[in-house]
Amino acid sequence: MAYWLVKSEPDECGIDDFAAKPDDTIPWDGVRNYQARNFLAKMAPGDEVFLYHSSCKQIGVAGVIRVVLAAYPDPLQFDPDSSYYDARSSPEKPRWQAVDMQFVEKFRGVVPLQTLKSQPELSELPLVRRGARLSVMPVSDSEWRHILSLAARQ
DNA sequence: GCCAACGTTGGC
DNA sequence: GCCAACGTTGGC
Numbered sequence: 001m002a003y004w005l006v007k008s009e010p011d012e013c014g015i016d017d018f019a020a021k022p023d024d025t026i027p028w029d030g031v032r033n034y035q036a037r038n039f040l041a042k043m044a045p046g047d048e049v050f051l052y053h054s055s056c057k058q059i060g061v062a063g064v065i066r067v068v069l070a071a072y073p074d075p076l077q078f079d080p081d082s083s084y085y086d087a088r089s090s091p092e093k094p095r096w097q098a099v100d101m102q103f104v105e106k107f108r109g110v111v112p113l114q115t116l117k118s119q120p121e122l123s124e125l126p127l128v129r130r131g132a133r134l135s136v137m138p139v140s141d142s143e144w145r146h147i148l149s150l151a152a153r154q
Numbered sequence: 155g156c157c158a159a160c161g162t163t164g165g166c
Numbered sequence: 167g168c169c170a171a172c173g174t175t176g177g178c
Contacts, residue, residue, distance in 0.1 A: 007175095007176090009176095033161075034161090034162095035161090054175085054176060054177085055175080055176055055177080059176085059177070113177080130158095130159075131158070131159035131160060131175090131176090131177095132159090132160090132175095132176095133159075133160055133161075133174080133175050133176075135175090155178105156177105156178085157176105157177100157178095158175100158176100158177095159174100159175085159176095160173105160174085160175080160176105161172105161173090161174080161175095162171105162172085162173080162174095163170105163171085163172080163173095164169100164170100164171090164172105165168105165169100165170095165171105166167105166168085166169095
């Protein structure tokens with residue numbers, strides 16, 4: 001089993017959206033960055049994922065979700081009405097992938113970005129590197145445990 | 155709202 | 167294949 005971190009604006013899809021329907025799966029779609037897509041494609045059912053809230057009041061890791069369905073072609077890339085439409089994509093040659101996620105846990109408090117940045121144990125995490133824009137990234141076992149322990153102190 | 159950092163595009 | 171211009175991300 002592998003660990004990951006994904007970014008989202010909570011206005012779009014945050015931990016509360018998952019918590020509101022814990023038995024449902026929610027498509028993680030709209031990823032339009034090649035490096036992020038390549039990580040998405042490597043996700044397997046059962047993998048656990050930190051959900052990071054960006055561009056909001058409480059920036060940081062808000063909880064845990066889980067991969068339920070491995071990567072499949074993102075339907076939005078074929079939808080001309082979607083802002084995620086990609087004319088260069090076709091069903092025969094899809095360019096973008098999505099996965100399905102499900103709620104696991106909402107932390108009592110968000111683990112703030114500032115806290116994450118202050119941890120020497122997390123210095124390799126792309127999230128805390130300057131100007132990092134990657135929205136899907138792998139998390140090592142030790143980084144996973146460390147962030148979980150920070151969450152437990154919230 | 156600002157703006158630095160970054161990824162992508164497209165002319166050459 | 168280089169690189170300037172452009173658009174976007176995302177913290178502040």
